[in-house]
Amino acid sequence: MQRRISLIPQPQHLADAGGELDLSSLGAIVAADPEATGLAWLLSDLLARGTGLRLDVRPAFDGPAVRLRLEGPRPADLTREAEAYRLRVDDGGVDLAAAHPAGIARGIATLRQLLPADALRAAPAAEPVVPRVAIDDAPRLRWRGVHVDVARHFQPKEFVLAMIERAWIHRLNVVHLHLTDDQGWRIEVPSRPRLAEVASWRPETVIGHARDEAGADGTPHGGYYTLADLREIVAYGRERHIMVVPEINLPGHARAILAAYPELGTGHGKGVATTFGVFEEVLEPTEASLQFARDVLDTVAEVFDAPFIHIGGDEVPTAQWESSPVAAELMEREGIAEVRGVQAWFTRAFAEHVTSLGRGVIGWDEILDGGAPAEAVVAVWRNEAYVKKAVDAGHRVIVSPETYVYFDHYESDGPDEPLRIHGLTPTAKVAAWEPVPPGVDPAAVLGVQCQLWSEYMPSARDVEYGAFPRLAVLADVAWAAPEAREAAPVLE
Structure with a gap:
């Protein structure tokens, strides 16, 4: 039976690659851009709270990791482009890219929904696993x-x-x-x-x-x-x-x-x-x-x-x-x-x-x-x-x-x-x-x-x-x- 990946709201484009990634196999959360560092620590804290997994935040890391990347020209605030993001989960880790920190924030919210539901609890209650997916997303309204x-x-x-x-x-x-x-x-x-x-x-x-x-x-x-x-x-x-x-x-x-x-x-x-x-x-x-x-x-x-x-x-x-x-x-x-x-x-x-x-x-x-x-x-x-x-x-x-x-x-x-x-x-x-x-x-x-x-x-x-x-x-x-x-x- 084909599994259903349920996200609210629904992303514009989602491809299910099959299988799961265990985030405990990753070595760090990488935020090379200082503007992404605070969001990286937010993700680290959320993972630790819901799954018990604590990933350090680093500006660089050799090996599988969660990578938060700001790329391309910086769009204006409160635009669709500012909140657009691209999320890839595969055997090499998690890659989240956006042109604006707001897009990174929306992608982290999506990644959090990809975790088991019990990861939303206030203490470790879930395994740190997410499905292997490819998501391209942006909001309809600003x-x-x-x-x-x-x-x-x-x-x-x-x-x-x-x-x-x-x-x-x-x-x-x-x-x-x-x-x-x-x-x-x-x-x-x-x-x-x-x-x-x-x-x-x-x-x-x-x-x-x-x-x-x-x-x-x-x-x-x-x-x-x-x-x-x-x-x-x-x-x-x-x-x-x-x-x-x-x-x-x-x-x-x-x-x-x-x-x-x-x-x-x-x-x-x-x-x-x-x-x-x-x-x-x-x-x-x-x-x-x-x-x-x-x-x-x-x-x-x-x-x-x-x-x-x-x-x-x-x-x-x-x-x-x-x-x-x-x-x-x-x-x-x-x-x-x-x-x-x-x-x-x-x-x-x-x-x-x-x-x-x-x-x-x-x-x-x-x-x-x-x-x-x-x-x-x-x-x-x-x-x-x-x-x-x-x-x-x-x-x-x-x-x-x-x-x-x-x-x-x-x-x-x-x-x-x-x-x-x-x-x-x-x-x-x-x-x-x-x-x-x-x-x-x-x-x-x-x-x-x-x-x-x-x-x-x-x-x-x-x-x-x-x-x-x-x-x-x-x-x-x-x-x-x-x-x-x-x-x-x-x-x-």
Whole structure:
């Protein structure tokens, strides 16, 4: 019987040469290029953890070895060429070649999947053997992300590190951290101490679904990441060539901010939200609000090294601005005809500051209302019509429609499914999804991302249940070419 080599996502080209290679027959991991040395030690550590085999890292070695090679002209970051790799496993050892260290990182993730499944355990539990194969591979899409909401329900640093690891082994390249919302603020900002002291905690949480109005649990919930925590998270991602993208959601979803600094709103803050939904509280369009945002974004840019900062911008009600003398004065001064233009004023100001920090801007598709800055990347969540709207307006797009990649929806209609916000998104629906809508230039689609909103996923176990196996399916959709997914081509 012909064996099946199962990899997620599926590589573009795979040839099974038959037989296995015992990695203990190799003498070293060779990284002649200093840029590959850190990845070589990462591979050495993973082999030692899962199989007990420790291979030294050396710049040169005569004899069978694992060889990590950087070759050819260096492509730009966040391109398909940067993550392409070639992997060969034969009697002479393992040869992994790429033009960019990110390609080496993706190849190591594949090599790890080629090991026995028990090699993923935290202690030696598997033999260090891999099948003899030839793989040529590259991603279909440049941005392949997983969004983790740590604002609605806080998760410890260790869980975020674990999600980075899971993203990496599935050859995703982005972990998006939703750090702020009505229900909690999760990032330390030294110049704004009340964010940690007040905004990071709520006194209780609604029981069951918010629409059921079944009361609250009476249990305080909260926490935040220190800057040292976040630097560790960023470094952990960087080691694996995973981009950790921070999101500071403004000017709506501001209940937690206004609990700490009510003067940034109407002055009538109601405290950190204890239930879920969309709340009317927003930042007032003042210089004080802009300075608050600048203080926060300065801290974010100091800690995170991703080339993008996400400024949120979704679900911003206008009710408070409609009755605000401050907003009325702004609209008259700036010639803003409709109150929705107040959000556009905020968006332009946030984007200008993010750009001054040397970073690119991402916002949810609501930033299109009133005209988003031309350079902004638009993360489309509502429906695919907004993909075309954003592309037609000249924006690059991250495609994340609720109907396909919101993994806080139900996975099945079975009676034992845990509570979810609504919707039904089984794995088959994710697998059948085509992320580039008809009539849209594929070059404008930066990539895709799944969302793990956590209103009804309070524990790490809940988030993991919501993520898998759908995250693995999305990884295949984002990486593998459609023809490779139907029938993996064989190398000639």
